[in-house]
Amino acid sequence: MNFPTPRYTGPAIAAHWLIAALILVAFPLGVYMHDLPLSPNKLKLYSYHKWIGITVLLLFVPRILWRITHRPPAPLPMPAWQHKIAEGTHHLLYLLMFLVPLSGWLMSSAKGFQVVYFGVLPLPDLVGKSDDLGDLLKAVHETLNFGLLVLVGLHVAGALKHVIIDRDGTLRRMLPFGK
Amino acid sequence: MKIRTLALTAAVLMAGTAHAVEFNQVDAGKSSLAFSSKQMGVPVPGSFKRFTSQIAFDPAKPTAASTTLEIDLASIDAGSKDANDEVVGKQWFNVKAFPTAKFVSTGVKALGGNRYEALGKMTIKGQTRDVVAPFTFKQEGASGVFDGAFVLKRMDYNIGEGPWADVSAVANEIEIKFHMVANAAKK
Numbered sequence: 001m002n003f004p005t006p007r008y009t010g011p012a013i014a015a016h017w018l019i020a021a022l023i024l025v026a027f028p029l030g031v032y033m034h035d036l037p038l039s040p041n042k043l044k045l046y047s048y049h050k051w052i053g054i055t056v057l058l059l060f061v062p063r064i065l066w067r068i069t070h071r072p073p074a075p076l077p078m079p080a081w082q083h084k085i086a087e088g089t090h091h092l093l094y095l096l097m098f099l100v101p102l103s104g105w106l107m108s109s110a111k112g113f114q115v116v117y118f119g120v121l122p123l124p125d126l127v128g129k130s131d132d133l134g135d136l137l138k139a140v141h142e143t144l145n146f147g148l149l150v151l152v153g154l155h156v157a158g159a160l161k162h163v164i165i166d167r168d169g170t171l172r173r174m175l176p177f178g179k
Numbered sequence: 180m181k182i183r184t185l186a187l188t189a190a191v192l193m194a195g196t197a198h199a200v201e202f203n204q205v206d207a208g209k210s211s212l213a214f215s216s217k218q219m220g221v222p223v224p225g226s227f228k229r230f231t232s233q234i235a236f237d238p239a240k241p242t243a244a245s246t247t248l249e250i251d252l253a254s255i256d257a258g259s260k261d262a263n264d265e266v267v268g269k270q271w272f273n274v275k276a277f278p279t280a281k282f283v284s285t286g287v288k289a290l291g292g293n294r295y296e297a298l299g300k301m302t303i304k305g306q307t308r309d310v311v312a313p314f315t316f317k318q319e320g321a322s323g324v325f326d327g328a329f330v331l332k333r334m335d336y337n338i339g340e341g342p343w344a345d346v347s348a349v350a351n352e353i354e355i356k357f358h359m360v361a362n363a364a365k366k
Contacts, residue, residue, distance in 0.1 A: 038265045040348030047219040112223070112258050119220030 006073035015063040026052040053101035107137035202323030202361040209360035217350035229254035248282040303336040325359040
């Protein structure tokens with residue numbers, strides 16, 4: 001396996017790892033914070049969680065535009081069904097990268113808490129305050145996150161399979177400092 | 180003679196109306212008491228559902244006006260159920276020990292036009308502080324409408340003790356907005 005494999009472009013790699021890192025912080029933070037008794041700490045954690053989510057939403061826009069205008073490297077040889085699963089997972093991950101933070105933003109609005117990005121930039125409330133809608137959006141946010149967890153698990157498992165079992169260069173194409 | 184009497188009567192009547200229109204029957208259903216706190220930079224609106232207020236305001240003699248306001252602190256809506264449960268507790272209002280907050284005016288200043296300023300003492304949670312509350316007065320039919328807002332510093336009254344004394348989470352400044360409607364006394 002010494003022939004060079006085509007890599008993802010720099011911006012695609014940067015966006016991938018940056019968003020991955022933000023999700024890896026926001027997800028456990030969300031799981032941890034929502035059961036805390038009300039405290040100043042809880043208010044802070046909620047704000048950090050929302051700021052991270054909005055950052056993902058903001059990064060998603062240039063990322064998806066870049067993805068549409070720059071074809072990723074062709075997949076390395078693998079059975080067609082594996083390729084299909086990988087591609088499907090990627091598409092759903094893009095979808096949730098958008099829907100998860102959006103559902104959080106909507107939920108925050110419905111719960112009566114405007115999102116103020118970094119505590120300074122108030123974002124518009126996309127829906128009015130409503131207890132019923134707030135509870136519904138909470139369920140939606142949780143369900144989408146469960147989906148995200150499954151997809152990320154599948155995505156990581158696939159990447160590890162290419163490293164450990166196939167020993168091909170699939171993961172290396174996305175590594176920040178690979179050749 | 181008749182004309183003089185008539186003129187005199189008219190003068191007395193006019194003077195009489197200028198002094199007799201005192202707005203002092205507070206219409207609780209039309210009045211409201213709201214506030215806005217800032218949590219991590221997020222403005223969170225709230226209100227008190229139950230309060231009693233006495234107002235005596237004659238636009239011809241505004242400096243003689245007086246008002247008291249007593250707020251049932253347990254009637255707070257602080258924006259969410261969690262917050263409502265929290266703020267009645269010991270670290271916040273401690274409503275078991277201090278069920279009401281009270282404002283008693285000590286004077287009213289006319290600022291020109293329809294603008295005034297109520298000065299008074301606010302007592303919350305055993306702490307009494309001077310308060311200056313600017314307001315406007317507007318007559319709507321038989322009703323007097325008072326609208327005002329002022330900023331209260333919650334730490335002046337120990338509202339939010341212990342970890343809640345951290346004003347970087349919940350800001351010290353709480354904006355209070357009042358909308359009072361009082362009808363003219365029937366005489």
